[in-house]
Amino acid sequence: MPTEPLLSIDGLSVSFGTDGTRVTALNEVGFDIPAGKTVCLVGESGCGKSVTARAMLRILDANAKIDAGRMLYRSGDGNMIDLAGSATKAPEMRRVRGNEITMIFQEPMTALSSYYTIGNQIVEAIRQHASISRRDARDRAIEALEAVGMPDAKARLDAYSFELSGGQRQRAMIAMALATNPRLLIADEPTTALDVTTQAVILELMRDLQARFGMSILFITHDLGVVAEMADEVVVMYLGEVVERGPVAEIFNAPQHPYTRALLMAAPHYQSQRNARLPVIPGTVPSLSQRPAGCVFVSRCTFAEKGRCDTTRPPLVTGATDSRCFFSGEELAVRPKAEAHIAEAALPKTMLPENGAVLRAHGVSKHFVKKSGMFSRSVKTTRAVSDVSIELNAGETLGLVGESGCGKSTLGHTLAGLLDPTDGRVHLGRNGNMDDITHLPEPERRKVWQDMRVVFQDPFASLNPRMTVFDIVAEPLRVGPGRITNSKALTARVEEVLGHVGLSPEQGERYPHAFSGGQRQRIGIARALAPNPRIIIADEPVSALDVSVQAQILNLFRDLQREFGLTYLFVSHDLNVVSNIADRVAVMYAGRIVEMASTSEIYNAPRHPYSAALLSAVLVPDYRVEKLPRQRLRGHPPNPADLPNGCAFAPRCPFATDLCRSTEPALESDGAGRLTACHRRAEITLTGLKDAG
Amino acid sequence: MSASVEYASYGTLILRRFLRHRLGVVGAVITAAIYMVALFCEVLAPADPEAFNPRALYTPPQGINLFHTAADGTFEVKPYALGYTSSVDYNTGERRFETDPEQVIDLGFFVKGAPYKLWGLIPWDRHLFGPVDPDKKVFFFGADRLGRDVFSRTIHATRVSMTIGLIGVALSLILGIIIGGASGYFGGWIDVGIQRVIEFLQSLPSIPLWIGLAAAIPPTMPPIQTYFMITVILSILGWTGLARIVRGKFMALKNEEFVIAARLDGCKPTRIILRHMVPNFMSHIIAVVTLAIPGMIVAETSLSFLGIGLRQPVVSWGVLLQEAQNLRSIAAAPWLFVPGGAVVIAVLALNFLGDGMRDAGDPYAN
Numbered sequence A: 001m002p003t004e005p006l007l008s009i010d011g012l013s014v015s016f017g018t019d020g021t022r023v024t025a026l027n028e029v030g031f032d033i034p035a036g037k038t039v040c041l042v043g044e045s046g047c048g049k050s051v052t053a054r055a056m057l058r059i060l061d062a063n064a065k066i067d068a069g070r071m072l073y074r075s076g077d078g079n080m081i082d083l084a085g086s087a088t089k090a091p092e093m094r095r096v097r098g099n100e101i102t103m104i105f106q107e108p109m110t111a112l113s114s115y116y117t118i119g120n121q122i123v124e125a126i127r128q129h130a131s132i133s134r135r136d137a138r139d140r141a142i143e144a145l146e147a148v149g150m151p152d153a154k155a156r157l158d159a160y161s162f163e164l165s166g167g168q169r170q171r172a173m174i175a176m177a178l179a180t181n182p183r184l185l186i187a188d189e190p191t192t193a194l195d196v197t198t199q200a201v202i203l204e205l206m207r208d209l210q211a212r213f214g215m216s217i218l219f220i221t222h223d224l225g226v227v228a229e230m231a232d233e234v235v236v237m238y239l240g241e242v243v244e245r246g247p248v249a250e251i252f253n254a255p256q257h258p259y260t261r262a263l264l265m266a267a268p269h270y271q272s273q274r275n276a277r278l279p280v281i282p283g284t285v286p287s288l289s290q291r292p293a294g295c296v297f298v299s300r301c302t303f304a305e306k307g308r309c310d311t312t313r314p315p316l317v318t319g320a321t322d323s324r325c326f327f328s329g330e331e332l333a334v335r336p337k338a339e340a341h342i343a344e345a346a347l348p349k350t351m352l353p354e355n356g357a358v359l360r361a362h363g364v365s366k367h368f369v370k371k372s373g374m375f376s377r378s379v380k381t382t383r384a385v386s387d388v389s390i391e392l393n394a395g396e397t398l399g400l401v402g403e404s405g406c407g408k409s410t411l412g413h414t415l416a417g418l419l420d421p422t423d424g425r426v427h428l429g430r431n432g433n434m435d436d437i438t439h440l441p442e443p444e445r446r447k448v449w450q451d452m453r454v455v456f457q458d459p460f461a462s463l464n465p466r467m468t469v470f471d472i473v474a475e476p477l478r479v480g481p482g483r484i485t486n487s488k489a490l491t492a493r494v495e496e497v498l499g500h501v502g503l504s505p506e507q508g509e510r511y512p513h514a515f516s517g518g519q520r521q522r523i524g525i526a527r528a529l530a531p532n533p534r535i536i537i538a539d540e541p542v543s544a545l546d547v548s549v550q551a552q553i554l555n556l557f558r559d560l561q562r563e564f565g566l567t568y569l570f571v572s573h574d575l576n577v578v579s580n581i582a583d584r585v586a587v588m589y590a591g592r593i594v595e596m597a598s599t600s601e602i603y604n605a606p607r608h609p610y611s612a613a614l615l616s617a618v619l620v621p622d623y624r625v626e627k628l629p630r631q632r633l634r635g636h637p638p639n640p641a642d643l644p645n646g647c648a649f650a651p652r653c654p655f656a657t658d659l660c661r662s663t664e665p666a667l668e669s670d671g672a673g674r675l676t677a678c679h680r681r682a683e684i685t686l687t688g689l690k691d692a693g
Numbered sequence B: 001m002s003a004s005v006e007y008a009s010y011g012t013l014i015l016r017r018f019l020r021h022r023l024g025v026v027g028a029v030i031t032a033a034i035y036m037v038a039l040f041c042e043v044l045a046p047a048d049p050e051a052f053n054p055r056a057l058y059t060p061p062q063g064i065n066l067f068h069t070a071a072d073g074t075f076e077v078k079p080y081a082l083g084y085t086s087s088v089d090y091n092t093g094e095r096r097f098e099t100d101p102e103q104v105i106d107l108g109f110f111v112k113g114a115p116y117k118l119w120g121l122i123p124w125d126r127h128l129f130g131p132v133d134p135d136k137k138v139f140f141f142g143a144d145r146l147g148r149d150v151f152s153r154t155i156h157a158t159r160v161s162m163t164i165g166l167i168g169v170a171l172s173l174i175l176g177i178i179i180g181g182a183s184g185y186f187g188g189w190i191d192v193g194i195q196r197v198i199e200f201l202q203s204l205p206s207i208p209l210w211i212g213l214a215a216a217i218p219p220t221m222p223p224i225q226t227y228f229m230i231t232v233i234l235s236i237l238g239w240t241g242l243a244r245i246v247r248g249k250f251m252a253l254k255n256e257e258f259v260i261a262a263r264l265d266g267c268k269p270t271r272i273i274l275r276h277m278v279p280n281f282m283s284h285i286i287a288v289v290t291l292a293i294p295g296m297i298v299a300e301t302s303l304s305f306l307g308i309g310l311r312q313p314v315v316s317w318g319v320l321l322q323e324a325q326n327l328r329s330i331a332a333a334p335w336l337f338v339p340g341g342a343v344v345i346a347v348l349a350l351n352f353l354g355d356g357m358r359d360a361g362d363p364y365a366n
Helices: A049-057 A091-096 A118-129 A134-147 A166-178 A196-213 A224-230 A248-253 A258-266 A329-334 A408-415 A442-451 A469-479 A487-500 A505-509 A517-529 A547-564 A575-581 A599-604 A609-617 A658-662 B002-007 B010-020 B022-039 B150-186 B188-203 B206-215 B223-254 B257-264 B269-305 B317-325 B327-332 B334-360
Strands: A005-018 A021-034 A038-042 A064-074 A080-082 A101-104 A184-188 A216-221 A233-238 A241-247 A357-372 A378-393 A397-401 A423-430 A433-436 A452-455 A535-539 A567-572 A584-589 A592-598 B065-069 B075-089 B094-118 B122-131
Touching: A005 A049, A021 A038, A021 A049, A021 A064, A021 A216, A021 A233, A038 A049, A038 A224, A049 A064, A049 A101, A049 A184, A049 A216, A101 A166, A118 A134, A118 A166, A134 A166, A166 A196, A196 A216, A196 A224, A196 A609, A216 A224, A224 A248, A233 A248, A233 A258, A241 A248, A241 A258, A258 A547, A357 A408, A357 A567, A378 A408, A378 A423, A378 A567, A378 A592, A397 A408, A397 A575, A408 A535, A408 A567, A423 A442, A442 A452, A452 A517, A452 B257, A469 A487, A469 A505, A469 A517, A487 A505, A487 A517, A517 A547, A547 A567, A547 A575, A567 A575, A575 A599, A584 A599, A584 A609, A592 A599, A592 A609, A599 A609, B010 B022, B010 B269, B010 B334, B022 B150, B022 B334, B150 B188, B150 B223, B150 B269, B150 B317, B150 B334, B188 B223, B206 B223, B206 B269, B223 B269, B257 B269, B269 B317, B269 B334, B317 B327, B317 B334, B327 B334
Parallel strands: A021 A241, A038 A216, A038 A233, A101 A184, A184 A216, A397 A567, A397 A584, A452 A535, A535 A567
Antiparallel strands: A005 A021, A005 A064, A064 A080, A233 A241, A357 A378, A357 A423, A423 A433, A584 A592, B065 B075, B075 B094, B094 B122
């Protein structure tokens, strides 16, 4: 080790007490945080990443206990402090916490008080740790806000958190964390709640700040793309244990532990073969109370050896990376695999049953009118979707991408007939006709809903907790226009559908709470599949899931499409996911489609500046020494209740002209099926992912 | 354990959580006991609550003894009470009671006593506990100014007081679910109209309104009708709170993904409401209802205490407390406050039970 580490964690064990039993949350966690470097703590949910961070600051829940271990911290005055040893409220701890070690959280809206101004909160943080006057503290707060690139910092000081956009809020959080000149900044999923373009800006900001102030960063994330972008060192955690740790290049290029390898392979990204099954990690992370006796990963490991891996805990083998596995990387390369889940051969997409449109939207707009003021005098119109025309062809997957608030979910709901468009028509192709399905009476709508189903984002909120899985899946068969009245036939159909999504008939007897997020999403898919639909509108169906589970569900979508010739509208904000599953992609911005073309065309050679900016912000889970040049978007998306004149993207577009600012560009075809809504699409050259990589 | 959790229904999970809430379980046991008393008050009361006894005015409570040594030295274990000899102090006019070891009143289980009709239907004359000799009287909680047994009267009052809470809340609940449900599910001008009515009703001061309405009940009305009128009066204001809670639940659930999914599955509004929405907030409603019962009980007690609620010969805790309105009873017969103790126990038990149920209502929360 070249320099003494700033913080050295060794053998840290934490347990939680629930209902009289103690559950181990962290088991002998150990890693170093070198001065001035970024350490990324990566793993799926429930792996103990946040617990580790909270243990360092001693802000664990009351039922948690540090059972063993040391956390030696070299404080600013040169003393060594054991953060695990000093009592939680010791003055020593308070001096370190919030001063030398600060933390930023995932959700800046809840981490900032909406009761005080941003300035108030930053000044308070400064004055807690330095005895300076309110005026001086205020000056330092302005400095901190300027350092994090807050536009018009002086004015923003008196703003409340709800007056700021998501990115600005996260900047304010970082400013607050930086105001005391910390030596270690703990960032717990700081960009997970942000849009990709905002994420890219915040990550760059954090790197710049690190270069300027020289602090260490402990960066907690589940996103391998973020790791590749930010990390100097990587610590991979699984079920409360460090399974592998090492320099970022080694972790990405020569991972030793099977979990690290599987995680890297399961993450969908543009370079992975499109429309190919993703290699998945079977199963899900077990609960903490079901910690295996031997290696923690044994239940999901494809290399596990009976009698060894399931009984004895492997030692931490040091090398290029330290890995807690009996086998080295070279050994694993030649070992036979227990199951053929990993690196399954790409399945060609053969089945395209019929061509032609099954769903067509023509000039669809959805405006929400909000009346406010006494007796509804003032009226505000939110243009969520404006003049969208798209076609879904039989058997294809259309990806609908865009940042939050761009209207993609509203469009999805309008196409599904949950909302009636303010303007325009939606036609459903059935029995050779294109039937208008807008403004239908409810009974007619129910027939449409048998044909066109929806899979929801939240696998917890979308299943009725009072019904068994069987009843949930059977519901559309019991009440719909094509209802099955024969109970034997009903049971047979439900069990068949459960089988399609990989669930057993016995699991139908259980209630949703008995299932993990991924399994719940399978139940949601089974419900969609039950009445034998032709079209499935999936609204962010994998964004609430862990990386390894995401891959399982994406594979399921793909398999079902091949088997039943389904047509998907796949709504997502995640461009890596969409690149993996979609045949065509429509990019939405401020309620309009700005570009629509085949996936490879858009990803390789975007024609709309917004598509290019979006792609530039995508983080690929692939480490390279030279970071890609990224195009940073200024500002934030417009308020759909107050859209600018002309092209909605013009205020942020580096290529905007006066024409763009006055006239709205139409979505025009180039004659070869590529649609772009940009005045300058012929003049400008934009880089996609292919050119950059 | 884990396997059973996987197959457990939502209701089972709620029950399991509730059983872990110690105070809630205590409340549940006491509440159940009180309702059992209300159900079997004729059997449990040793005497007829209306039987007055000119010789026993203001008799103090008599204790139950177990170990008896007779004058001849024979010792036996049996439940018995000792009678009083009373004398009047002619200087102060005060009646004095002295226990008389000679007057042994043997007590026993399922003794013959005053005949009654259980639930007004089944004629019987057995009492769970009381003097073996039906001609003898025993007053566990003392006697009132007419020499009536306070213990028996309190037990009989339990039936009226506890059911008035239950029926009052049931009426409120029916009104609340229908009106609040319509308000929440349909929204729009229906919602606006109903909310204004609720706000108007809630702005009325409750006690004067109750007094006004109760005063409108003709004194000649038969007791049973008075009872129902009082219940209706209590519910007129009671439903508004419940309606608001139901409306809020409807509004919150209406936009839940699983309710949207039910609509997409092809469910009609009645099925969406009854199968998908109501079961998801029923546990919450039951808890709220449990917490509303004590309010009804206290309201009835207040009205009756003020003399504008139930009237003799109906006995409720409030009616009994009327006896304790004057200074003399505080000084001479503090046992007349026993029904007040019953009110406190019942209200506390129901509150504990309701709290426990509310906490258990969400089995997924920590």
